[in-house]
Amino acid sequence: MATTALDHAAPRYRTRSALYDWLTTTDHKKIGIMYVINSFIFFFIGGLLALGVRAELAQPGLQFMDESTYNQLFTMHASAMLFLFVIPMLAGFGNYAVPLMIGAPDMAFPRINALSFWMLPLGGILICSGFLVGGGAAQSGWTEYPPLSGAAFNPGSGTDLWLMAVTLIGTSSILGAVNFIATIFKMRAPGMTLFRMPIMVWTMLVTSVLVLLATPVLTSGLMMLFIDRNYGGGFFDPASGGVVVLWQNIFWFYSHPAVYIMILPAMGIISEVLPVFSRKPLFGYKAFIFATAAIGALGFSVWAHHMFTTGQVFLPFFSLMTFLIAVPTGVKMFNWIATMYKGQLTFQTPLIYSLGFLTMFLIGGINGAFHAAVPVDFALHDTYYVVAHIHYVLFGGSVFAVFAGIFYWFPKMTGRMLNETLGKVQFVLLFIGFNLTFFPMHQLGLSGMPRRIADYSSSAGWTDLNLVATIGGFIIAIGLLPFLFNVFISLRNGKPAGDDPWEANTLEWATTSPPPPYNFDHLPEIRSERPVFDARHGAATGH
Amino acid sequence: MTADSQALTPVEHSPVSGLAHDARGGISNPVLGMLLFLVSEVMFFAGLFAAYFNVRAAAPEWPPAGYQDFLHVLPLAGPATAILVLSSFTCQFAVWAIRRDDRAGFVRNLTVTLALGIVFLIIQGTDYIVLWTEGLTLDSGIYGTTFYTMTGFHGAHVLGGVIMLSVVLYRGMVGQFSARHHDAVEAASLYWHFVDVVWIALFTTLYLLPGTQGGG
């Protein structure tokens, strides 16, 4: 664990106060940390909304709320989790890590970076203010299909606030994507060719391309729905000549690539952690890059698999493309396993969360494949089977990867290690709680329980599994308490980390923890995708 | 840390060389940023066009009954198109001027560009008033909705471009640009050309494409 002493001539930045510093900063590291904190706040908000949903569903009968409130809870749960937690959290990791990993002093457009961040708390406040207006918050599902989401059936402002907030959050994403792409292409240190960049950087690059191309299409749809709701527009109104499923086509043209936006950076994190904790390079570096690009490209060709039951899509094409996208995903899985093969694994928290990711994402990928078979989708669409699928890939996948990333990079961000024991306790609780909540949903969906229902009859036979799922949900909530405690005590008293506590591979570990504002005093020679590893072992190992 | 990496890397290869003008060659960061942003703007309009063609294909006839006679190339939309296309030319003349350090030529051409842009907006506004009073409104079924939505968002982008050009013109007039430093001019001109190209696509689609009868 080497420690670098900063050059005595290095400038010191004096600011008026810490608060002013953070509010006005354009430093990608501080902005990245703020992204992470803001995202965690909305993770907890989204989680509370989920607990409300689970509490109501534990038993038949409406015990705690009316149907409209229930519909708001699941709508806002998904909206908060997807738009305000997963996507920005991964963007935050990217913001922190990408300039460091390519040896740059900051992002290409630091002020736009700050703007991108501050749009998020604003968007979050806007979307949540729906709870305070007449009629309540948006309540037609995070997918907001018209005519239900139109003015005739949801006249209150909640849906309009949702539309405005998502537009704002989408704009934040798009500006971030411009920043990432420009930074990655223009700000790499000497020797850092494209094919020596860490996989995390590659996944952020492909993700940013997806954001750039897909998010504006969602924006156009949001504008159309806003016009329909408020100005008598007829985009989605058959009586005016509009087409109802036009919304679904536009929405899913974005929202399908969006799920790759939500998983690719997570896969990037796993691809950084596994090699470090196996003490071997990532197996198949170039294959990884091609697989990532293939997922990105194919991701634009599958959107209508969310619409198989509408009777208005060309089924064979979308079914084929959906099956095909399993192939590059499988390639990644095999490459990760091959990275561990013949390695020397040390079971510290980043690795443990990565292993959880591998298993949970495997299940999520497999249960997704069932839906690619169109007749099976006819049976399972809009049932709890889909809820199982999305949570296995988003929670079992992205969230576990996020925690792997937190435990991995917290030392770099703060200079202190997180407590390993608390991290392992958290993992066990999350793992058990997660599987208890979401595995039974396979059974519930197969037996016919639809999604988005506030209540169900006691004769349906769904009561026991719903109760189990609710218990699991509360275990997840309990499992997050050790995490909060861990962060709190580690910030104060955590073991000092030094530059490189994990004996890692990439450039962020070549500077202090936390890095100085300009990131690097000096850079090691960059001759492979593991420059710090090469420097530690005295020889270039690579390409 | 290895001993041989103590020396600072030479300036030409410094990590900050992507800023402003790139000593290694290639386009500058601000121009790359604008190009990427324009990609996203293209996708935004792509969504609107996709919606338009979708509802058009689903309609039994297009323009729908009762709306056959609203959108005409003369006297307003055609000249507006010519004016916007002309403004792209003058904009490019301005860029060429500043590239060869002809600051007066730059200011002249950019002023004309700005004026033409404002004239375009005035013609559009006039056209809107005429059409609205004739009975084509946002809630005139899907025909009115798509017309105003698409041209309206385009007009908003023209307005944004007018503001951008005004700022660039002001900066040029106070002497902030030279042949070596004028990234904002390059970026703003790219945006202006984009706005023009989108209009050509819109004009062709909304005004020039032949209608359909009994299809869909």
Next chain:
Amino acid sequence: MTTPRRSGPSPALVLLISAVATAAVFLGILVLQVPAGTPAADYPSQISDQLANVWASFFPPVATTEQGRRTHDLYTLVFIIAAFVFILVEGLIVFAVVRYRRKPTDTELPPQIHGNNALEILWTAIPTAIVALLFVLSWQTLNVVDAREASPGEVRIQATAARFQWTFQYISSDDNQTVVYDQLTPEMVVPAGRTVHLALYSPDVIHAFYVPQFLFKRDVVPGKLNVFDFNVDPAMVPPGPEGATFKGQCAELCGAQHWAMQFTVRALEPKEFDAWLQAQIDAQSAKPSPAASGAPTGVVLELSAKEIAYDKTTLEAPADEPFAIKFSNNDAGVTHNVAIRDASGTEAFTGEIFPGVDSRTYAVPALPAGSYTFLCTVHPNMTGTLTVK
């Protein structure tokens, strides 16, 4: 070079203990489910029955239509491949975790393998072949499930999904397509063994027609009439006028009472169906025009419905004498009624279903003392308690 840390518990041990603990908890739950008082000798067969149920829960219900049966077969095939893939890949993960732990003797780096192109090609080509096969098989099944050909004896029904009930219009099979009978009770009666041609219509928002035992759903989209055919398997339908009943439910969020938009499909032998349909048509034409009310006898209870809810959840009536319920349906365009069930679930009275805004006075026959449930036939969430004493 750092030396390896002191070793914690071996992953093999952790995984083993977790597996054993999970199996123990699972078995314990199964044991707890066995009804109290079961003799010990019966426990093994009870447990194995439950295990069979657990296994069955990984599959959709037994299909009751020919199309559904093909879908079930496809599901089983995908399941087999999925199980194989899971066992293989998870097995590799577990193996790597157990076998490649860093030991205290591992001070040197392991072999720094960067990749293997042959492997990459192999694990790209084989999954591609597998998914291509799955695609072909699912496309073939789709062609059967989605097939639509007019066939003799075909029954034509239009299902109307509105917020928040289902009604079914039986349509003549000639070219005029007239509605011969309008079924307001949310039960679609169909013949087994004959093609049923179902059209889906919505006057308001998107709904979805979903019958789990058909392994099928189709959206009901405003502005587009979705149609599909199905054939109930006669082997699934017992003879007689009761037939077999399958539950259905709306499966596309349509508003507050989305969850309550339930219906049933009752399949009858063809001759029973013909008799049923003819009886409905006859009853419909013979029905006197609905009078505003018969002369109310005895006690008159007042009840109204608004926003898919009754205004009262408790009613009282005298025992052993007829009484009346004056029922106001204040939901425009929505059908309601009042029905009464006794404690054992038998229907003691079923009022006429009618759309709002309108009212009816129901003449209820004498009921013995006891506790009854009153409910809306169309919306199962609308219930209350009727105390007769």
